[in-house]
Amino acid sequence: MLCAQGPAPSGASLEAFAELGIDMVPGTGLLAAAIPGATLGWLTFLKDHGTFSLKEVLDAAIGYAKNGYPATSKVVEYIGRMEPLFTMHWGPSAEVYLPNGEVPAVGQLLTNPALAQTYQRLVDVESEALGSGATRDAALEAVIDEWTGGFVAEAIDEFAKTSWRDSTGEDHRGFITKDDMGKWRPHYEAPxxxxxxxxxxxxxxxxxxxxxxxxxxxxxxxxxxxxxxxxxxxxxxxxxxxxxxxxxxxxxxxxxxxxxxxxxxxxxxxxxxxxxxxxxxxxxxxxxxxxxxxxxxxxxxxxxxxxxxxxxxxxxxxxxxxxxxxxxxxxxxxxxxxxxxxxxxxxxxxxxxxGGWLHSSPVIPELGFPLGTRLQMAWLEEDLPNVLAPGKRPRTTxxxxxxxxxxxxxxxxxxxxxxxxxxxxxxxxxxxxxxxxxxxxxxxxxxxxxxxxxxxxxxxxxxxxxxxxxxxxxxxxxxxxxxxxxxxxxxxxxxxxxxxxxxxxxxxxxxxxxxxxxxxxxxxxxx
Incomplete structure (x- = not known):
């Protein structure tokens, strides 16, 4: 089993939530964001068990994000529900999901240029490494390093310093830092x-x-x-x-x-x-x-x-x-x-x-994706096995x-x-x-x-x-x-x-x- 569930950031503690007067991790916003792990999990899986290059894997995704993909009825429904929050509080999400300031029609093409650019920059890291004579594994490790310590980690660190509206009805900043991103990696466990x-x-x-x-x-x-x-x-x-x-x-x-x-x-x-x-x-x-x-x-x-x-x-x-x-x-x-x-x-x-759902937290403008909110599954009550603690995984479903x-x-x-x-x-x-x-x-x-x-x-x-x-x-x-x-x-x-x-x-x-x-x-x- 490859575990790519990121843990709680170092600043996410019972004391930190108590200082905010919060007794339950909210369901949306940056307070509930664990260290993002899905992309790192796929990169690790690709390196350890795959044969394709990252370019081969991401070409289609880059094309859809850059040139557009049709909005399905369910996506349109979800965007419609989120329109007030996007418009009033999550401006970066409105930029992506409300073209021309309106809920898209079913079948309308949606684009995400920032996400396309994020993927392309990761592919460029791989290409540069391979061009310098690196092995396939070393090239993918360079991509992982870029995610955990390069432009992705830096953008997440900066974004988390800004307060955004969450399900408490108030604005809060996040706990994730570049240091948190750099310290964690997916790992294998016996089932x-x-x-x-x-x-x-x-x-x-x-x-x-x-x-x-x-x-x-x-x-x-x-x-x-x-x-x-x-x-x-x-x-x-x-x-x-x-x-x-x-x-x-x-x-x-x-x-x-x-x-x-x-x-x-x-x-x-x-x-x-x-x-x-x-x-x-x-x-x-x-x-x-x-x-x-x-x-x-x-x-x-x-x-x-x-x-x-x-x-x-x-x-x-x-x-x-x-x-x-x-x-x-x-x-x-x-x-x-x-x-x-x-x-x-x-x-x-x-x-x-x-994770990283369009309704979980605001889109990070430089990256084109939001952070997940898996920490909402941890409790803020002491002496429970699933109590929140820095570096600890929330009990995922x-x-x-x-x-x-x-x-x-x-x-x-x-x-x-x-x-x-x-x-x-x-x-x-x-x-x-x-x-x-x-x-x-x-x-x-x-x-x-x-x-x-x-x-x-x-x-x-x-x-x-x-x-x-x-x-x-x-x-x-x-x-x-x-x-x-x-x-x-x-x-x-x-x-x-x-x-x-x-x-x-x-x-x-x-x-x-x-x-x-x-x-x-x-x-x-x-x-």
Whole structure:
């Protein structure tokens, strides 16, 4: 696993936020900006495992940024929501996303000359190094050095000194400095694994959300789970609630996570007894190794009204709970990208880049991109594993997956979706392994997720006992869930989920791919 999640800057401390009178990391603006890591991650991956030059990799991106790309309907919708903030407070973003001062029309070409220039300057560094006789690796190292200590780091350092509006409703400067940029690099870690259904499931470590997927599988091990039925969905939801309660009590970028205990068969056996016939409406973390759990301060949303008439302060409660797009102040649940790739030789990648959203923070004029706001996932309460600290990674929701069988990689999959990532992925795998569905059928099956546990995103609210489910699952299933005490919100027939997947049969070499049709934002491509 290549970790490209940047940590908190050296100045981002509990004391610094206390001095500002802030008790929760805001969802937008520069206070929530971690050291940017996605580009460094791709550069590291390209150097260590690729064959293309940076010029070959970036030529298309430079062309789109320089010459224009058509604005899709979703991009136009998001820009429309952000127009007041861009116009009043984030001028550099308005320059990029509001051509002629107006929200673009669907299909209108948008350009980003500053981003094109940033990419081109990085390519020029590579070309100059190669022209001086440097090896490919040395040339890419020179690009990495330019990012971490050259014009990119200098522009970020200068930009962070200016105060910008954030979701507190006030203006604040950021913590990131050129020194922070220079000290951090992506690194490799061993994955965390579990066995289920004859395969080995590989996830990101306990500093992330990833192992919650493995805990759900462990809880469901040996249970009679039939995907698509009220009983099967009930068992999945209850296992999900228990696993995510452990996430919030125990996961974080710390050395004392009781990892072995959390993934042990004995612990799963003990926790499985809590899965009863009726839906739980409590947050119930366990006590691995006899340790006492501690949860952060939780904010429960008003009672959820599944009829959509009231409940979460919106005209339609289901629509509000499903909506991941930004509010007018930029707060949003997700804007992540996922990609899975497999080639004829069996090389397989599952990648989850995220951050630097157009609604996360203002565009840096000299660079053409904004900073991400992943620090909003860290808490400002002491003695929590996910408490904010300088140099510490926030507990990310980013959670790619690789599957092995008999030591051979056979599948890679993942999904955008914040806290839903390790729910939708779980349902996909269960549909495939237990339901006998192929990749596309497993993605297309009626989807659902729980909002029972606190969101990883500011302001971390939750809705006890609530499950959102696509209405085409059928009234009999919905009634079966309600009879068990679940509070069910019916979503549209094709609204939930963002999955994609690839697979390879080691014996035949046959490659397969599938992608989510919902929202027309996912595609499966073979060549």
């Amino acid at each position: 965390v694994t579990a066995e289920f259904g004859g395969v080995t499931v590989c996830k990101v470590g306990f500093w992330s959300q990833g192992p919650v997927f493995l805990q759900q599988l462990s809880l469901l091990q040996g249970m009679d789970v039939v995907p698509g039925t009220a009983d099967g969905i009930h068992k999945i939801l209850e296992a999900t609630k228990l696993a995510f309660a452990d996430r919030d009590a125990w996961y974080g970028d710390v050395s004392d996570v009781p990892a072995a205990a959390l993934l042990s068969a004995d612990y799963a056996d003990e926790r499985r007894t809590l899965i009863g016939e009726n839906a739980s409406h409590e947050i119930r973390p366990g006590s691995p190794d006899g340790r006492e759990p501690r949860l952060p301060r939780l904010e429960t949303k008003a009672d959820f009204d599944p009829t959509g008439l009231s409940g979460v302060g919106e005209p339609n409660a289901v629509a509000a709970a499903l909506d991941s797009g930004p509010k007018a102040n930029g707060e949003a649940r997700t804007d992540t990208v996922h990609v899975d790739v497999v080639d004829r030789w069996g090389n397989m990648v599952s990648a989850m880049p995220s 980013l959670s790619p997956t690789l599957i092995f069988k008999d030591g051979e990689p056979i599948m890679a999959f993942g999904s955008p979706g914040g806290d839903q990532q390790d729910q939708w992925q779980l349902h996909f795998l269960l549909n495939h392994l237990l339901g006998g569905m192929n990749l596309q059928e497993a993605i297309d099956a009626p989807a659902f997720h729980s909002t029972h546990f606190p969101s990883s995103f500011f302001p971390h609210e939750h809705q006890l006992g609530v499950v959102l489910i696509e209405e085409r699952i059928g009234e009999s299933v919905i009634e079966g869930l309600e009879s068990r005490g679940h509070i069910v919100g019916k979503a549209g027939s094709w609204e939930i989920g963002r999955m994609c997947a690839v697979s390879r049969d080691p014996e035949t070499g046959v490659l397969k791919a599938a992608a989510n049709a919902r929202g027309m934002q996912g595609y499966a491509v073979g060549r």
